[in-house]
Amino acid sequence: MMIWQRMSRIPITLRVPALVVLLMIAVSVVTSERVVTRLIDTQERHLRSLAAAYLDGLSSSLLPHVLRGDIWEVFDVLDRARDRYDALHPLLTVVGDADDLVLAASDPRSAPSRKPLPDEFAGLTPGDMAIAADSGRALVRRTLTYQGRTIGSITAKLDISHLLAERRDVTATLILSNALLTLILAGAGYLLVRRMVRPVRILSDHLREGSAGEVRPIPRSRFPSQGNDFRQLFESYNSLVEAETERRSLAMHMAEEERLAALGRLASGMAHEINNPLGGLFNALDTLKQHGDTPSARTTAISIVERGLVGIRDVVRAALATYRPGLTTRPLAPGDLEDLALLIRPEVRRKRLDFHWTNTVGGAFAVPGAPVRQLVLNVLINACNAAGETGRIEAAAWVEAGNLMIEVGDSGPGMPAEAREQLVGSPGAGTGGGLGLWIVRRHIDGLGGRIEIERSDLGGALVRMIIPAQREGLSDAA
Amino acid sequence: MLERGRKKPPRRQAWRPSRRDVLAGAASLALSGRARAVAAPPLRFGLTPVFLNNDLELRDHLGAYLRKATGRPVDLVTRRTYQEITALLISGQLDAAWICGYPFVKFADQLRLVSVPLWRGRPLYQSYLIVGAGRPVTEARALRNEVHAFSDPDSNSGFLVTSALLAEWGETPASFFRESFFTYGHRNVIRAVGSGLADSGSVDGYVWEVVREVEPELAAQTKVVRRSEWLGFPPIAAPLRGMTPERLTVLRQTFADMAADPTGREVLRLLRLDGFTEGSPALFASILAKVETLERQG
Numbered sequence: 218m219m220i221w222q223r224m225s226r227i228p229i230t231l232r233v234p235a236l237v238v239l240l241m242i243a244v245s246v247v248t249s250e251r252v253v254t255r256l257i258d259t260q261e262r263h264l265r266s267l268a269a270a271y272l273d274g275l276s277s278s279l280l281p282h283v284l285r286g287d288i289w290e291v292f293d294v295l296d297r298a299r300d301r302y303d304a305l306h307p308l309l310t311v312v313g314d315a316d317d318l319v320l321a322a323s324d325p326r327s328a329p330s331r332k333p334l335p336d337e338f339a340g341l342t343p344g345d346m347a348i349a350a351d352s353g354r355a356l357v358r359r360t361l362t363y364q365g366r367t368i369g370s371i372t373a374k375l376d377i378s379h380l381l382a383e384r385r386d387v388t389a390t391l392i393l394s395n396a397l398l399t400l401i402l403a404g405a406g407y408l409l410v411r412r413m414v415r416p417v418r419i420l421s422d423h424l425r426e427g428s429a430g431e432v433r434p435i436p437r438s439r440f441p442s443q444g445n446d447f448r449q450l451f452e453s454y455n456s457l458v459e460a461e462t463e464r465r466s467l468a469m470h471m472a473e474e475e476r477l478a479a480l481g482r483l484a485s486g487m488a489h490e491i492n493n494p495l496g497g498l499f500n501a502l503d504t505l506k507q508h509g510d511t512p513s514a515r516t517t518a519i520s521i522v523e524r525g526l527v528g529i530r531d532v533v534r535a536a537l538a539t540y541r542p543g544l545t546t547r548p549l550a551p552g553d554l555e556d557l558a559l560l561i562r563p564e565v566r567r568k569r570l571d572f573h574w575t576n577t578v579g580g581a582f583a584v585p586g587a588p589v590r591q592l593v594l595n596v597l598i599n600a601c602n603a604a605g606e607t608g609r610i611e612a613a614a615w616v617e618a619g620n621l622m623i624e625v626g627d628s629g630p631g632m633p634a635e636a637r638e639q640l641v642g643s644p645g646a647g648t649g650g651g652l653g654l655w656i657v658r659r660h661i662d663g664l665g666g667r668i669e670i671e672r673s674d675l676g677g678a679l680v681r682m683i684i685p686a687q688r689e690g691l692s693d694a695a
Numbered sequence: 696m697l698e699r700g701r702k703k704p705p706r707r708q709a710w711r712p713s714r715r716d717v718l719a720g721a722a723s724l725a726l727s728g729r730a731r732a733v734a735a736p737p738l739r740f741g742l743t744p745v746f747l748n749n750d751l752e753l754r755d756h757l758g759a760y761l762r763k764a765t766g767r768p769v770d771l772v773t774r775r776t777y778q779e780i781t782a783l784l785i786s787g788q789l790d791a792a793w794i795c796g797y798p799f800v801k802f803a804d805q806l807r808l809v810s811v812p813l814w815r816g817r818p819l820y821q822s823y824l825i826v827g828a829g830r831p832v833t834e835a836r837a838l839r840n841e842v843h844a845f846s847d848p849d850s851n852s853g854f855l856v857t858s859a860l861l862a863e864w865g866e867t868p869a870s871f872f873r874e875s876f877f878t879y880g881h882r883n884v885i886r887a888v889g890s891g892l893a894d895s896g897s898v899d900g901y902v903w904e905v906v907r908e909v910e911p912e913l914a915a916q917t918k919v920v921r922r923s924e925w926l927g928f929p930p931i932a933a934p935l936r937g938m939t940p941e942r943l944t945v946l947r948q949t950f951a952d953m954a955a956d957p958t959g960r961e962v963l964r965l966l967r968l969d970g971f972t973e974g975s976p977a978l979f980a981s982i983l984a985k986v987e988t989l990e991r992q993g
Binding site for chain 1: 842844873874876877878879883886887890891892
């Protein structure tokens with residue numbers, strides 16, 4: 218089970234050739250064993266029949282000489298037989314008499330006449346063959362009988378090393394050819410499987426890239442050939458990618474539109490903000506024209522003009538600071554948060570809201586200024602919408618444990634579940650909160666912060682933004 | 696037996712036939728070509744296994760030469776033992792045979808010396824006692840209690856010489872050697888000793904020398920520890936019974952002329968012999984002496 222689990226972890230391109238190798242080894246072992254066993258059987262049968270022919274031939278020639286105990290003739294027969302039975306490779310042939318004393322041997326020095334048979338021949342059963350594979354020798358024995366009596370014996374020691382060498386050769390050839398075949402099949406298996414799983418790999422590569430962020434369609438050039446099962450899969454994948462790309466681009470488009478709409482609202486607010494003091498300014502100008510000679514009237518009129526222009530200047534500055542591009546890396550300055558109150562003022566006035574703003578952040582704080590302003594502005598606009606006519610909004614900003622904390626509470630009916638899900642749920646979850654909240658979520662994620670939503674004392678929702686200070690990557694340029 | 700041999704007509708008379716004899720012989724030779732076709736009985740010539748009895752080439756050439764020289768068909772008769780050839784010769788079933796000096800001496804009263812081969816210029820040879828080449832033996836007495844190979848019980852060099860030597864020491868082959876056997880061939884004695892089947896052997900010195908020349912690897916397995924005195928070379932003999940001077944003349948001339956004939960020379964070359972001489976029964980006196988030594992021993 219463990220092995221199988223380990224095996225399943227190996228890539229399929231290696232697993233299949235490995236299985237081929239295992240299978241081939243098993244087949245090779247079985248076939249080789251059968252071949253070698255058959256070879257051994259055949260060799261032994263052949264050897265036995267050759268030995269039997271040898272002993273038969275010798276027996277008939279030797280019988281009369283053994284009967285007479287004629288040493289010379291027995292030797293002469295053995296000596297002449299030596300060359301005739303070359304295929305058998307007899308090393309030593311010994312003829313013994315009835316008392317198992319050597320009559321003569323093909324090599325008399327190894328087995329002298331009238332001496333007992335050599336020890337290696339002792340205990341050998343007549344008619345049987347003893348094979349000593351390690352020494353490459355075989356022993357055979359035949360009893361010589363005449364008129365029913367045993368008159369002697371022939372024992373032969375045969376050299377079977379050439380048979381053993383043949384066995385070794387056959388075994389080596391089997392191993393070599395099987396190994397070669399196994400190697401070829403394993404290689405072919407590897408290439409074949411590699412080719413078969415290539416579409417899967419292409420697909421999985423694209424899926425991995427997609428999960429990392431960038432979803433790309435598979436180029437047509439990498440599609441499998443017509444008729445391949447994977448072609449349909451590739452087509453489906455590309456359709457999926459296309460749909461996702463479209464969805465994203467639509468979302469971006471809508472976000473842009475929302476941004477422009479918000480901008481339009483702000484612009485109209487701004488125009489209103491600028492327009493408000495204009496009436497006073499024109500009145501002041503009339504006063505100056507008519508009563509410019511009167512010092513008190515002049516002073517009052519100039520003061521009105523100054524305050525009006527200051528208000529216009531502030532509004533213009535705040536808008537510039539918020540929407541001038543290229544300022545995303547600037548650290549948050551104290552004025553940035555104050556500007557927000559200014560920017561939201563038209564909306565507050567329009568809805569006659571009761572807006573309270575408390576800012577205790579002293580000095581600059583190490584977070585990018587522009588995204589924070591965008592973030593808080595959107596939350597404030599959302600709160601304005603939620604609070605309804607003559608509602609109340611309380612906002613506060615402070616620093617706590619190295620984090621910038623901003624709270625916005627309203628007197629609205631509370632935050633719907635979809636909007637809540639969009640702000641604090643898993644990324645991508647919830648779409649019912651509108652694009653304003655979608656932008657909020659994008660900014661808070663980009664700043665590495667988080668949002669907490671509670672019930673506000675005012676009755677509506679309390680949105681708490683916790684933005685950690687950033688250690689580096691911010692320029693000090695204001 | 697030799698006495699009886701000596702009583703035979705003087706050799707000179709036999710070897711120097713009269714002119715009439717020669718003419719008659721020549722006439723018989725000349726006519727033989729035609730006569731053979733009619734009724735010429737074959738010349739039956741016996742060969743003891745003195746030498747390479749398996750040398751078919753030698754037999755072919757010898758047969759061819761004898762046919763040409765005598766003008767008669769030739770039957771070359773070979774047997775395994777000296778005894779068989781001697782018996783055939785004495786009983787008149789052979790016209791002539793190449794036998795050993797020992798049977799010649801033994802049956803001198805029934806045999807007629809025809810011719811004696813010349814080896815190295817002399818009608819003499821020796822008997823050798825041989826042992827395995829690697830053995831440190833240097834003299835014959837060291838062979839006691841060993842296995843000994845004899846050639847043939849009727850061989851001078853292959854049995855008689857050694858037996859006589861042992862008799863001089865008061866021994867017999869059975870008492871001196873642990874085991875002895877006959878190989879019925881001088882070359883076989885060399886094989887037996889060379890292979891180790893026998894520790895030592897009694898062999899014809901001429902055969903051993905020729906084997907050393909033609910089969911050096913076989914002779915090299917043995918070495919000579921004793922050479923006998925020079926003895927009469929195994930002769931060509933014919934049965935005394937029914938032998939006419941004419942026939943004897945023809946036979947002697949046949950062997951005497953061998954060296955002059957191309958086929959004959961081929962026979963001599965194969966046998967490493969120089970030729971044939973009429974020889975004299977006296978050549979075999981020393982062999983007779985050995986026979987008598989054995990007879991005295993009983």
